[in-house]
Amino acid sequence: MPEWLPALAVHKRNFEVKKGEQLFKEGEAVDGIFFVQKGSFKIHKRWDKDKELIIRFARSADIIGHMGLGKKLLYPVSATALEPAVVCYLDMAFFEATLKVNAELAYMLIRFLANELDDSHRSMRDLAHMPVKARIAQAFISLHQQFGVDEQGFIDVEISRQDISSYAGTTYETLFKVLNEFAKQGVLTLTGRKIFITDLVKLQGIVNG
Amino acid sequence: MPEWLPALAVHKRNFEVKKGEQLFKEGEAVDGIFFVQKGSFKIHKRWDKDKELIIRFARSADIIGHMGLGKKLLYPVSATALEPAVVCYLDMAFFEATLKVNAELAYMLIRFLANELDDSHRSMRDLAHMPVKARIAQAFISLHQQFGVDEQGFIDVEISRQDISSYAGTTYETLFKVLNEFAKQGVLTLTGRKIFITDLVKLQGIVNG
DNA sequence: CGGATATTTGACCCTGCTCAACTGGCGTGG
């Protein structure tokens, strides 16, 4: 939401976040809201010791920490940098005060939240009804849409297999087996942390069963 | 959100909805937003011919159709009355215009949407990681919280088993088997369309594994 | 009363998770 920034420019405070660093952790007290200027984050929710679900990703111009606007005084999710990032921080009290006064800003936030909710509902349905292979295919399509590709055609994000599996709602091992299958079918290849989609149409076909 | 109504009272238009009737269907053009005055609804998303996921329920004072505020011009979900209901309808254009002007109203909607999003994220995680038995237990706890109980201690809603299973993200048949188990353990009984929770603590225990 | 539609149960089996073994670097120290 880059268009929001001008209205808030006076009060913004930028700072850097190192790769792997957490902007905030699930369960921490809410104290502010963030806008990504540079880099990317995963927004995730813990299940047990070594299991989580990645809810979404955030990149330049995206907002992070809006969940702090709800009833809860604690963040219900964590935000972790996937790569070195720069964010702009706003004190929550100030942001809320601004919202109450600036209806145009509030209206933009409403549209943003409605879209987030829509995505979230779709994910719920997919987690309930889609087989794993289709969910994994969908995860790659989603990454492709969100991050686009670089000059060489790789999806423009570096992401671990662990994270991909958490995003698709499955295990590391299952991701592997499906990944080999995809490679063999000439649909996509994952070398290191770089994803190359060979056949987007076929990938889409896998999603649709 | 009953406190919203005064501000909008001039333009509201009430009407009745019969049991089983759909306020709107997934894929239909968005034309307005609704506030439940009486009765209850399920908000659901279709998967295939005979499979859906119930996203949430709505009852007195709840808002329905806010998803129409997003990018999309079509409702991404359906809303179906579980019992005879009365809703208040607002033309979407008017509602949006009001939002842009009335920051206090907009702020309340933001808080509402943030809470919805939080619930939705929690559901995503649960669908991904919870075993079915725990999800079903959670579904009953959730119904209990939302609808409360009547004088006789039954959860104050009439709901089909089909709908319960769609809410828990499982099948009709699996719901049955788990239900028998619950009854045998003296946790809850489901007679007809009436749910009676015998042991809420034990039910909570099942959720936590 | 008969057919249709909803419940209930049982048998089966497949997806995908768990666990553990195997591989291949890579750093460390002998």
Place this chain on the structure above:
DNA sequence: CCACGCCAGTTGAGCAGGGTCAAATATCCG
């Protein structure tokens, strides 16, 4: 320089949760 251990990545075997299908039973209605 090689041997050893260690960790991440990779693969396979085994198994069980839970979905599918169909049969058996009950309920509803014309």
